[in-house]
Amino acid sequence: MQLQIQNLTRCYGTNTAVDHVSFTLTNGVYGLLGENGAGKSTLMRLLCGLLRPDTGEIRLNGKAVSLRGEAYTGLLGYLPQNFSAYPDFTAREYLRYAAVLKGLDGTAAKKAAEKRLKKVGLLPQANRRIKTFSGGMRQRLGIAQALLNDPGILILDEPTAGLDPKERIRFRNLISAWSRESIVLLSTHIVSDVEFIADEVILFRAGQILHFGKPGQITAVLNGRVWECRVDAAKADAISRRLKVSNLKNEDGKTAVLRVISEEEPLPGASGVTPTLEDLYLYYFESGKTNASLSDQTGNGGYER
Amino acid sequence: MKTLFFFEMKKIWQNKLVWAGLALFLLLFCGGLSSFLAVNVPFGRELAARYEGPLTDETVARMLADFKPTQAQLDLWKTGVDHININNMQSAVHLRFANSDGSWNGKTVRDVFGSQTIQVGYTSGWLCISRVLVRIVLGLSVLAVLIASTAFAGEYGGPESILLTAKRGRGMAVQAKLAAVFTSVFALAALALAVPLGLAFSRMGTDGLDASTLFCEMEYQYYTSRNLTCGSLLAWQCALILSGLFLLTAAVLAISAVSRNALTAIVCAALFLFAPLLPSVSERSPLFRLLGLFPIQQFQFSSLISVMLTDRIPYAALVLPLSALLGLAALFTARRQFALHQVL
Numbered sequence: 001m002q003l004q005i006q007n008l009t010r011c012y013g014t015n016t017a018v019d020h021v022s023f024t025l026t027n028g029v030y031g032l033l034g035e036n037g038a039g040k041s042t043l044m045r046l047l048c049g050l051l052r053p054d055t056g057e058i059r060l061n062g063k064a065v066s067l068r069g070e071a072y073t074g075l076l077g078y079l080p081q082n083f084s085a086y087p088d089f090t091a092r093e094y095l096r097y098a099a100v101l102k103g104l105d106g107t108a109a110k111k112a113a114e115k116r117l118k119k120v121g122l123l124p125q126a127n128r129r130i131k132t133f134s135g136g137m138r139q140r141l142g143i144a145q146a147l148l149n150d151p152g153i154l155i156l157d158e159p160t161a162g163l164d165p166k167e168r169i170r171f172r173n174l175i176s177a178w179s180r181e182s183i184v185l186l187s188t189h190i191v192s193d194v195e196f197i198a199d200e201v202i203l204f205r206a207g208q209i210l211h212f213g214k215p216g217q218i219t220a221v222l223n224g225r226v227w228e229c230r231v232d233a234a235k236a237d238a239i240s241r242r243l244k245v246s247n248l249k250n251e252d253g254k255t256a257v258l259r260v261i262s263e264e265e266p267l268p269g270a271s272g273v274t275p276t277l278e279d280l281y282l283y284y285f286e287s288g289k290t291n292a293s294l295s296d297q298t299g300n301g302g303y304e305r
Numbered sequence: 306m307k308t309l310f311f312f313e314m315k316k317i318w319q320n321k322l323v324w325a326g327l328a329l330f331l332l333l334f335c336g337g338l339s340s341f342l343a344v345n346v347p348f349g350r351e352l353a354a355r356y357e358g359p360l361t362d363e364t365v366a367r368m369l370a371d372f373k374p375t376q377a378q379l380d381l382w383k384t385g386v387d388h389i390n391i392n393n394m395q396s397a398v399h400l401r402f403a404n405s406d407g408s409w410n411g412k413t414v415r416d417v418f419g420s421q422t423i424q425v426g427y428t429s430g431w432l433c434i435s436r437v438l439v440r441i442v443l444g445l446s447v448l449a450v451l452i453a454s455t456a457f458a459g460e461y462g463g464p465e466s467i468l469l470t471a472k473r474g475r476g477m478a479v480q481a482k483l484a485a486v487f488t489s490v491f492a493l494a495a496l497a498l499a500v501p502l503g504l505a506f507s508r509m510g511t512d513g514l515d516a517s518t519l520f521c522e523m524e525y526q527y528y529t530s531r532n533l534t535c536g537s538l539l540a541w542q543c544a545l546i547l548s549g550l551f552l553l554t555a556a557v558l559a560i561s562a563v564s565r566n567a568l569t570a571i572v573c574a575a576l577f578l579f580a581p582l583l584p585s586v587s588e589r590s591p592l593f594r595l596l597g598l599f600p601i602q603q604f605q606f607s608s609l610i611s612v613m614l615t616d617r618i619p620y621a622a623l624v625l626p627l628s629a630l631l632g633l634a635a636l637f638t639a640r641r642q643f644a645l646h647q648v649l
Contacts, residue, residue, distance in 0.1 A: 049470065051648065070476070078467070078470040083463075086319070093315075097312040100308045100309055100473070101473050101474055
C-alpha cells in the first residue's frame with residue numbers, strides 16, 4: 001500500500017497550517033514530530049478527509065482518495081488529538097457502535113469490540129459509563145476504536161497523551177505489531193515514543209517538513225554538535241542560560257552533567273556524544289529559527305521513502 | 306442500520322435537555338387533558354341532541370324560549386357581566402340572536418349566517434379538544450426542537466471526528482440519525498394526537514362531528530371564521546400538525562448541521578420556531594401567506610383554514626404540499642452539510 005501526499009496546502013485565513021507538503025508513505029510506523037501549532041493535526045485531518053485541502057491531493061495506490069469514498073474510509077483508523085466519546089455510553093456500547101460505523105455487522109462488531117477492549121486492558125471496565133473514565137482510560141478507548149476495523153492506514157494524533165508508562169509500553173508494542181501490514185502515522189510530543197517505535201521520523205515545522213528519514217539518519221545532521229560536560233553544580237544554572245542544554249543531571253550534589261548542543265566545543269573538557277532525536281527536536285524547536293544548513297530538504301519540499 | 310438506529314435513539318434519549326423538553330410536553334399534555342376532562346360532556350351532548358339538525362328560525366325561537374334568562378341572570382348582566390355561560394346551547398343562541406335581556410334581537414338565521422347551512426350539534430367538546438391539541442403541540446414542537454437541534458450539532462466539537470472518518474459515517478449513520486429523530490418526534494406526535502382524540506371519541510362518540518363550528522358557545526366564537534364541521538376542522542388540524550412537525554424537524558436538522566455547536570443550533574431553531582409569531586400581520590396581507598408556511602402557524606392552524614385560496618379551497622391545502630417540499634429540501638441540506646462538515 002502506498003499513500004502519496006502531493007503538494008498539500010491548507011490555510012486558515014492568512015495562516016498557512018500546511019504548506020505545499022509532499023511525501024509518500026508505505027507500510028511502517030511514521031513519527032510526526034513538531035511543536036504546538038506546527039500543523040501536525042491539520043495534516044492528519046487532511047489525510048483523514050476531515051478537512052479539504054486548498055491545493056494538492058492525496059492518492060492511495062495512485063488513485064485520489066476523494067474518488068475512493070467508502071473504500072478509503074473503510075481503511076482508516078483515526079484517533080483525534082482530543083478524543084471524545086458519548087459520556088453516557090458504556091465502553092462496550094461505544095466500541096460496538098464504532099464497529100458498526102466502521103462497517104462491521106452483528107457478531108463481527110461484537111467480537112471486534114471485545115477483542116479491542118481486551119487489547120487495551122479495558123475489559124474489566126467495559127460496562128462502566130465513559131463519563132466515569134480517567135483521561136488515560138479514555139485515551140485507551142480511543143486507541144481501541146481506531147483499531148476496530150483492522151485499519152490499513154492508522155492515524156494517531158497524540159496517542160500516548162495521558163497514558164501511564166506501563167500503558168505507553170503496551171501501546172508501543174501494539175503499534176509495532178500493527179505496522180507490519182499497514183501505514184501508521186503518529187504525532188506526539190514525547191520524543192522517546194517515536195524513537196522506540198517509528199521506522200521513520202517526519203520533523204514538521206510551520207506547515208513544512210524539515211526532515212524526513214530514519215531516526216539514525218536524521219540525527220546524523222547533529223553529529224559533532226552534541227556534547228557532554230561535567231561542571232560545578234553551583235554554576236550549572238548560569239551555564240544553562242548561556243548554552244543550549246538538552247539535559248541537565250545532578251550527580252552527588254556537587255557535579256552536574258550537561259548535555260549541550262553547540263557548533264563548537266562549549267566548555268573545556270567537553271566530550272562529543274551521539275545525538276538523539278531529543279537533541280534534534282530541541283535544536284529546531286527551542287532555537288526559534290530554522291537552520292537551513294542542517295536541513296536535508298529537497299528543493300520542492302518532497303520526500304520519497 | 307438497525308444497530309445504528311438503536312444507538313442514535315440512545316443518544317437522543319440520553320440527552321438531559323430532551324428530558325427537560327419531555328417534562329414540559331407532559332405538563333402541557335396532562336394540563337390539556339385535565340381541562341378537557343373538566344368539560345361536562347354528557348350534559349352538553351344531551352342538550353345539543355334536542356336541537357340537532359339544520360339551524361332554522363324555528364330552532365332559534367325554540368331555543369330562545371327554552372333558555373329565557375332568569376331574573377338573577379338579568380341582574381348579573383346589568384352589573385356589567387356580559388354573558389353568563391349557563392350552557393353551550395344558550396350561549397350559542399344568545400350570542401347571535403338575543404338582546405341583553407334575553408329577548409330575540411330580530412335577526413334571522415339568514416341575517417347572521419347568510420346562505421350557509423348551519424348544522425346544530427354538540428361542538429364544545431370538539432372545540433375544546435382542538436384547543437387542547439394546539440397547546441400540546443406547542444410543547445411537542447419545543448421538544449422536537451431539542452431533539453433535532455442536537456442531532457448533528459451535538460456531534461461537533463469531538464465525536465464527529467470518528468463519525469466522519471468511519472466507513473458508514475457520512476451515509477448510513479446519517480440515515481440512522483434522521484430515522485431516529487423522526488421516529489422520536491412522530492412517535493410523540495402520535496401520542497399527542499391519539500390520546501386526546503381517543504379520549505374525545507370515548508367521551509363523545511361521533512356526536513357533533515358533523516356540527517357546524519360557527520354555531521358554538523361564546524368561548525369559541527373567534528376560533529374559526531369558516532363554516533366547517535367539527536370533524537373537518539379536526540382533520541385539517543391533524544394534517545397541519547403533522548406537516549408542521551415534518552417541516553420543523555427537517556428545518557431544525559438543517560440548522561443543526563450548519564451550526565457550530567449544539568447551543569447555537571438550539572437558539573437558531575427556537576428563533577425559527579417562534580419568530581414568525583412576532584410580526585403582526587393581517588390574514589389578508591400577502592405576507593401572511595409566507596408566514597403561514599412556518600410550522601408555528603401550522604400548529605395554530607385556524608388562520609390557515611380561514612384564508613381562502615379559491616372559493617372552496619383554503620390556503621392550508623397549499624401549505625401541506627409546500628411544507629413537504631420544503632422539508633425534503635431541508636433534509637437534503639442537512640445530509641449534505643454534515644457530509645461536507647470540516648473539523649477545524
